[in-house]
Amino acid sequence: MHMNSIETDQSTTLQYVHWFRHSAPYINAHRGKTFVIMFDGEAVQHANFQHIIHDIALLHSLDIRLILVHGARPQIDQNLKTSGIVTPFHNHRRVTTRESLSAIMNAAGSIRLQIEALLSMGLANSPMYGARIDVISGNLVTAKPYGIRDGVDFQLSGEVRSIDTDAIQRHLESQNIVLLGPAGYSTTGEVFNLLSEEVATKTAISLKADKLIFLGKGHGLMNEHGSLQREVAPHQLDEHILQYQDANPDIALHLRGAKTASLQGVNRVHLISYEEDGALLEELFTRDGSGTMITDAHYEEVRMANIQDVGGLINLLRPLEEEGILVYRSRERLENEIDHFAVIERDGTILACAALYPIPVTDGELRSAEIACVAVHPSYRKSNRGSQILHFLEERAKGLNIQQLFILTTRTAHWFLEQGFEQASVDDLPNARQALYNYQRNSLVCKKPL
Known part of the structure; x- marks a missing residue:
């Protein structure tokens, strides 16, 4: 009983510390x-x-x-x-x-x-x-x-x-x-x-x-x-x-x-x-x-991708794939999966993209989806376009009655944690996605309840 009380106090303290640290940028900004x-x-x-x-x-x-x-x-x-x-x-x-x-x-x-x-x-x-x-x-x-x-x-x-x-x-x-x-x-x-x-x-x-x-x-x-x-x-x-x-x-x-x-x-x-x-x-x-x-901020509009965007997606994704940050996707695969992608485009250039893939679930599993292939053009990495496109897909997922989102990443887990995701394990993935997990890449799993 006493130990549970201590653990609860520690958990509450950690939550407070986490919140306080994340509120600091807003305190400075305001x-x-x-x-x-x-x-x-x-x-x-x-x-x-x-x-x-x-x-x-x-x-x-x-x-x-x-x-x-x-x-x-x-x-x-x-x-x-x-x-x-x-x-x-x-x-x-x-x-x-x-x-x-x-x-x-x-x-x-x-x-x-x-x-x-x-x-x-x-x-x-x-x-x-x-x-x-x-x-x-x-x-x-x-x-x-x-x-x-x-x-x-x-x-x-x-x-x-x-x-x-x-x-x-x-x-x-x-x-x-x-x-x-x-x-x-x-x-x-x-x-x-x-x-x-x-x-x-x-x-x-x-x-x-x-x-x-x-x-x-x-x-x-x-x-x-x-x-x-x-x-x-x-x-x-x-x-x-x-x-x-x-x-x-x-x-x-x-x-x-x-x-x-x-x-x-x-x-x-x-x-x-x-x-x-x-x-x-x-x-x-x-x-x-x-x-x-x-807000009347003039962001480029986030929209769902179409087949004309495939060339721009390839230009954005290839350098990240060559670095091993993203999994390679062929042109044929991108064409087949284009309906899953959202993009931010300016003057014919794809500045950012991300994809939302619903995950098949069995009885007792929460309705889930994976956000994958999040990429921002190198010239715009310090903008908020990554957050913007992620937020767009979160709202789309809610419209599809998705209850939780997952991401698998090898390099950018900290960024997703800043966006409200929390660290999870392979065992937290729905069974259908666990079966496809690539243990060689050893990706970190993060999840976010909606």
């Missing part, structure tokens, strides 16, 4: 960067919110410059209900009447105070112990009336006119966290009720933020198979916006903001869950993350 993090009123009410605040304090301690943007819809609804005030909606946007403004601003103000109080906690035995965090808010957002749309006067509902980026940058340079809410001020001194999603989006664009993060109810975007889409291009969001337009307009607002920000210079937009403890840290400090990232 230092000094500017992140805008938006969460709605439902997130503030959720039991996990105090953990989110602790994680935000941790990001601050790692020298990440933070602008927090909060919503307040359920709190506003409750205030209005208590006051007996009804505000109409049009196209999922509240018409802010003059009599409702006080209740709306009170709700937003109380959330601001709540967040400031949580960030001020320096309690012993909590992640906030010893933290000194100054939170700044104020008239940093200038607004204008939303006006009359479809014949409807939105009164004191507004939209963002401008963001005081100079003042925000000064606060960030002074090691402050900046806190914005769903309110803006006009040049004539009026207060307007704004969409917090729009405030976050316009702030991220104006500041040229490195990341815009939406904390929502879901874990991110799902594909047609119900699997999480870890990376999406902005132009792919339109179908999801239509899907959520009426069913969940809050998510549609997040997606619209994500698309706008991504197309206007925010390199990375993230959709993650406010309900999942640690989702923010997992998204920022692990390779796979916890949600969906939207």
Whole structure:
């Protein structure tokens, strides 16, 4: 019993050390960067919110410059209900009447105070112990009336006119966290009720933020198979916006903001869950993350290969085969197996390739596949194209309901371990693949559960 406890402690410690080592590159990469993090009123009410605040304090301690943007819809609804005030909606946007403004601003103000109080906690035995965090808010957002749309006067509902980026940058340079809410001020001194999603989006664009993060109810975007889409291009969001337009307009607002920000210079937009403890840290400090990232990075597209690619594949593979890194494949074999290959091509040159081979399994064995023939052109080895094509085939494998992936390698096991594979043995291979194992090559076996 005692020995099992020691082994468990050692295992937990090794897992922690492994995670910490692999998070170090992300810690270095994020230092000094500017992140805008938006969460709605439902997130503030959720039991996990105090953990989110602790994680935000941790990001601050790692020298990440933070602008927090909060919503307040359920709190506003409750205030209005208590006051007996009804505000109409049009196209999922509240018409802010003059009599409702006080209740709306009170709700937003109380959330601001709540967040400031949580960030001020320096309690012993909590992640906030010893933290000194100054939170700044104020008239940093200038607004204008939303006006009359479809014949409807939105009164004191507004939209963002401008963001005081100079003042925000000064606060960030002074090691402050900046806190914005769903309110803006006009040049004539009026207060307007704004969409917090729009405030976050316009702030991220104006500041040229490195990341815009939406904390929502879901874990991110799902594909047609119900699997999480870890990376999406902005132009792919339109179908999801239509899907959520009426069913969940809050998510549609997040997606619209994500698309706008991504197309206007925010390199990375993230959709993650406010309900999942640690989702923010997992998204920022692990390779796979916890949600969906939207990026307009102009990668060459990964695609499945066709028969016209055989010549380019041979040019890419022959030098690696001659070094003994890859097993020799004849032109005839490549032609026969071309449907298994994915490639990245630029201007007629194959820059990277990899193949996915399903493995026949018997009853009781997990549905398995092997990723083989991973190769990147020598001029592009320092790019992320290997990771990109591997990720593409992992998603394809999930679509085929594959439960685990294997790779066999003689030279590059460390790279696959960095991509989330773990070392395995020949005995872990399905029987059909064990029978074909070449003991002369003595390849290392790695596996990854999907």
